Structure formats: structure tokens, C-alpha cells
Amino acid sequence: MPAPTFTSSSASLGPLRTLLVDNYDSYTLNLLQLLVQQLPAGSSVLDNIIVIRNDQYSWTTVRDFILPHIDSVVISPGPGSPDRKDDFGMCDDLIRYAHMAGLPALGVCLGHQGIAAAFGGNVQQCAVPVHGQTSRVQLVATEQETVTGEPGLFDGVPNLFKVVRYHSLAVSDIPNEQLLVLARAAGTVKALDPATNQIIDVESREIMALRHRTQPLFGVQFHPESICSEYGARILQNFGAISRHHRNGVIRAKPTLPADVLSLSLLAQDNRMWQRHSFNGDDGTSVYQKVGGMMRLVCEAVDLSEYTGDDDIGGDLFGYLYGNDPAPIWLDSASTGGGMSVMASAQTTGSLTVRYSVGERRVKVVRLTSANSSVLVGDDALSGDETFWTWMQAIVDQTRISESSTEPPQCSFQCGWVGYFGYEMSQADNASDCEDRLPDAQLTFVDRCVVVDHKSKPPRAFVMALVADNYQSSQSWMSELGFHCPNDASAWISRQISSIRLWLTLPRPKPKSVSKAAVSSAVTMEPDISRDDYVAAIARAKQWIAQGESYEICLTTQFRHSGATVRSAREMLALYKCMRRHNPAPYGALLWLGDIGAGVASCSPERFLCTFQKDTRERWVEMKPIKGTCRRLPRPDARLCSPSDLEKWERDDEQRARQLQQDAKERAENLMIVDLIRHDLNSIAHNANVQVPQLMAIESYASVHQMVTTVRAQLRSSVGDVAALAHCFPPGSMTGAPKLRTVRLLKELEAANGKGGRRGVYSGCLGFFSAHGQADWSVVIRTAVVDQGGSRVSVGAGGALTILSDPSAEWAEVETKLQSVLPGIRQYCDDRQKGVFID
């Protein structure tokens, strides 16, 4: 085995060249973020750090082609066990090589366990698996005692510092002649007492860090890269100092990583793949010129201050303008969320809808022609490594606004693509039998719309349209998009403004108060996975967690009702109106596509991802994962109860919210997803600039309190809106962590009942790519999906499982989530039976 020669050299060797090995998706890029923080100012990630998967290249390629250029190795956490090649890939060879060559290596969690195993240490299931909990670390030896002159891994780190742990396995004993324990856990962690189903505190003394006695090989069982670990950056910095200390004696061919080695990095490969299919230049600048003219936005604002109705200005205006539209689109974020309502139709002359089903590798483009028919205008085959995501990015890039004829409106939607990506879009094939008729992804080009800006005072509406004069595109069907004559666009805007002005003057009847108790329908929804089977699946999931296969698993099922027929856009709107009345939510949405008799009515509280321009140069992305749910007590009717009853309700309700925020299990669930999302965002972040401005805040909705974290990142200039979404898809809050392994396990768990286990639109995302280059997408939860030609309504619900989960409490949580939409569906069924829809 070739090993580098050791001689002394005082030459300046430049920044450390680091190899980061990814054991599949387990927070790896958060380690990258810590490594990047140590690079000298001005040096780029892509030039100094290479990230490869543990099985991406053969061991001989890694050894002979990559390692001769590397100063320092970091081996990531991961699912599974270090003694299985499927889990650890070439990492065992790598550790042995590092030992022989004196190459500094740091193993984190699975990597740490692998170092112990390589020297004959014992790795086994620990008594108490710990996931997403903080624990104290006691430093038990100083490295200086063993290797003179070498900086210490814990230099500057105080004893009993706090770290986050995600593990079920632990190093139980080590060969003392080779390895040395540096740290152990101290204090207690939470565990579920199986006898009582109560969460109890138990002592934890597992080995938390070790090193090789003579070579610079280190392992940490905890996760220095977690957002809630203390001194993570310091530990990585110390490891950097150790690596530099050892590098001083080694002569390398060149101080920088050669281009052909850098090109092997996962990040470089991903960049190239997107660039190959994009319409952007290598430096991220637009090269739209090559396809001719772009879209031009025409927009006019209408003052709505004269509105005299109740405070549902969005609902009122939508009903008036689009209540009879055959293909309505309504993004209803009036309350919170984006603070705007987008109102449009999928059936205009400049609108087309693209549809994609996984496995087909063809994109169908249709024009809706009547209330229940459409014609195919494009059928595009994906080629090579092209995916629907890269295809869509290229289309979005070609339908951008290049100029506005008028002052651009202050709102995040300015026409563009609206639709959803279903959960199965993350999978290469979709083997499960597709019994619904909904495509896996569907996006409609909105060429004209009305946007109500609820945040402005007084409220305003923007009426806008896209003009595509002098427009050339790569696909013939694209020439149908938008208005082709500016006068037609202006005429449409004028007509729409006249309608709105007329609507403002209409006499408004007093809003009918609809008591929630009025719902009498006995509509029940049957779950695909019964309560008993769900509880059995939880037991199976917990076994996997105990074996180290996953840290958190978001198990879900679908509830179905086949009587709630929805046959038209009008009925779909009625269903959505019932749902929003009972459960108004920040990301309300309505889509109806009559040609396939399918629609989506969403009351989602969760933002998946939005992008925005911070200033002229910086684009940012924000995600707001929800983890942690508790039912609210029903609010007493103020007219029927005493003020003291109301005060008591307020106190109790607040108390529940506080309990949620302090609950160790819920916090752990939230933290695991936050760390996962930071990892996702690190794949698209500019210089690993990922931030968590708000951790575990409580947001309260009609029926539930939720715990929400905000994660933001500055986007690399070459990353488009579709690419950003694709890199973070499916939403981590709907999978659990680590994402890839857990998605695989979920497929097995959710398909176990023979019903295919397809999640469909549920668990995916719904939102828009605006033509001016912003995006906003919600997670599809608390949503009714109408399929099978309008004859079935499905609602998915689920929740995150951890080792601390109590099965009956988990099922209760599923029912709580279902309850946020069921009353609305019942109301709809009632109303439909009576033949009256209340507006």
C-alpha cells in the first residue's frame, strides 16, 4: 500500500485539503459547514474539501487517486453499523490506511464506532439509545499525556460541556494498548420506561470520545455539528490544528487539490449535472439571450380600502372573480404565511399545465379546454441524467420576467408556475400500483392573476399579466404561454379592475355565522393502516431505531372517504371553503383540474421552502420545519361562557403550549429535523452560510399548537428555485432522519398492509415558482386530496416516531391531525346532501 513519505519541510502548504466521507446523508454537510468555517478568508469550499459517498468509488481509486492529495479525513455519522459494508462502505479500509500512513482522521458517531471496531473494540447496542437529546461530556484524559507536541482535540473545551447525541450503538470496550478513552457521557438522559410508558431519567456513561495512542486518529460519539452542541466548531478547529501539526512533516506534490480530484466531489458532480441541463451560464449569470425575448410583466394596483365586508376579503373576492371558473387556482395565505392571496385560473389562453409521473420519464403538457377535458400539446422525453426537476428548472428559467412595463408589484408572486410535487417524486421508480389518477407532479403556468396584498394598509390588489411578445423558446409548446399582444393583456387587466371596482360597491349581506357544532354528518374516514397495524408498525420502527437504522421515523397513513363526491370546480371550492372555515391556515390552497377529476384543498400550517432576494446580490432560502404537535383545548364560545371561564381556557391553553415547548421528546424530534434540514441546505448554500434564526418557537392554529424552527441559507448563485426545492425534497419533517435510509424504511412500513403505501400529493409540497425569481412552497399536510374522478377524498396524517414514542399517544396525535380537516369535510358532505353550499 503506498504511503506518503515523512520528511521535514517548512514550505507554506496552503489551506488543509480535507476529505469528508459521507455515510449516506446523516448530517454530513453540517460537518462541512464547520470545516468551511476554518478555511482562510477567500478560499472556496469546492477547492479545498472533497465530499464523497462511502461507496462512490472503489477503495483503490480512493487510495491511489484521492488520498495522496489529502491532509485530513473526516468520517461522517450514518445509519447502521460499522461492521456492515453496506453501511460503512470503504471507511474501514480508510481507517486502516490512515493508521498506517499517519494521516489525521476524525470519525463522528458511526465514524467513531468504526475506528473502535478497526482496532478490535466492541460496538454494540447501548442500554439507552439517545436521539436528539443533549447530554454532558466528561473529559477523562488529556491527549498531551500520550502524544507530545500535538494539539489536543478538546483544547479550550471545558469539562462537562453539552453535546447532542444520535445513536443506538456505542463502543463498549476498547483494546487499551491501542486506543485511549478521552471522554465519557455524564449525568442522565431520557428513556421510556416500558413498564409504565413514562419517560424517566437514566444514567449514561457511554464512551464519548477516543483516540489512537500513537497515531492522529480520533473519534467522537456525539455530534459536534448539531446546532445544539456546544464547542463543535472549536473541536473541528482543534482537529484542523492536529492535521496541520502532522502535515508539517509531509511533502506533498502540490499545495492545492488538483482539478481532476476535485471533480470527483459529490458537490462538484451535482453542480455539473444541474449546469448541463440549465439555461444559466457557468457563473450563474443568465444567458437568456440565446433564446430571444423573455416575459414582460404588466401590472396595475387597485386600492381595496372601500371594502365594507367582513374581514375575509380574500375569500369574498375569490368567490366573486373565480367562483365559477372551471379550473380555479387559489393560494390563500391571507392570515399569516405570505400575507397574500393569489387568484387565478388554469384555463386561460396563455396557460398550460405540465404533468409528470415517476418512472415514465416523459413530461406531458396539456391545455385545459373545457370543464372536464384537455388536449395534449407537448410530450417531452427526459434524456440521460435529466430529471423532471432539471427539466422544470430549464422551463422556469425560460419563463422569467426580463422586464416590467410598469413598477413591479411588492408581492412574492408575479405570475409563473403553480402546482405541487408529490412525495414519490423523490423516488427513481414508482412501483406501487397507482390507484389515484393524480400525476406525481403537476404545475400550471399562470399567465394572469389577481394578488391581494393583505399586509399593505389599506389592502390592495394587484392585477397582473405576462406578455410574451417576441418570445422564442426551446420548446414549441412554450410559444403558447402568456399574452402575445400587449393590448390584450391591458384589456384583460382593465376588465378585471372594473370587476373588482364593481365588487367593492356591492351591498354585503351580514356574514352568516356558521357554528362548528352545526356539523351533523356521520362521515367517517377509514385509515389505510388500522390503529392496531399502526401500533404494530411503531413497534417495528422502534426496533429499527434501536438497531441504529434510523433516529426518527415519520410514519403516516391515509384516511379515505368514498362518499364525499366532488364533481366540479364549484364543489371543490365548496369543500375548500368548509375546510378553511373550520381550520384557517397560513398556507391554504385550492387546485382543481377537471379533466382528470382531481383536486387539492390544503390547510397546511407548514412552510417547506421559500426563496427571496435579500439585496441586489444575495438570494436566500428559508425553511420552517414543524415538529411537535399538541391538541388545543376547544375555545369556549365567548357568548355562552363567563369571562372567568374564558380566562381559565386561556391559561390552560398557554400552559399546553409551554408544556409542548419544554417537552424533551418533542424538542428532540424538532432538533433532529432541524439538523437534517441544515444538512439539506448546506448542499445549496453559498460558502456553507446556513443559519438558525429561531429555534423551536410555538405557533398556534385553530386546533393545534405546533413547534416551529426557522432555518435560512444564502443560496449559491448558480442554484435556481427548482434546484433549491429538489435538493431539500421530500420535506425532512415528513421523513425523519437520516432521510435516505428512513425513506426506504418508511416504504416498507407503509406498504406492509398491501395497499401500496403511496403517499401521493400528501407529504409533498405545494406552491409556486414566481416569474420574477422567487418561490414559496408549503408541506402538503392537513390537506384533502380528491382523486379517482372526484369520487374519493383522502387525507394523510402521521407523526414522527422516536425511541421515546408511546404508541397510543402517537395514534392520538394522528387523530388530532386528522381532526383539523375532518370537520370541514363533514360540513361539505352535509351541505352537499342538503344541496346548499354556504358561501
Ligand SMILES: C=C(O[C@@H]1C=C(C(=O)O)C=C[C@H]1O)C(=O)O
Ligand atoms: C405528518 C404530519 O405532520 C408532520 C409531523 C409533525 C409532528 O410530528 O409533530 C408536525 C408537522 C408535520 O411536519 C401530518 O400532519 O400528517
Ligand SMILES: NC(=O)CC[C@H](N)C(=O)O
Ligand atoms: N449518528 C450515527 O452515526 C449513528 C451511528 C449508528 N448507526 C448508531 O445508531 O449508533
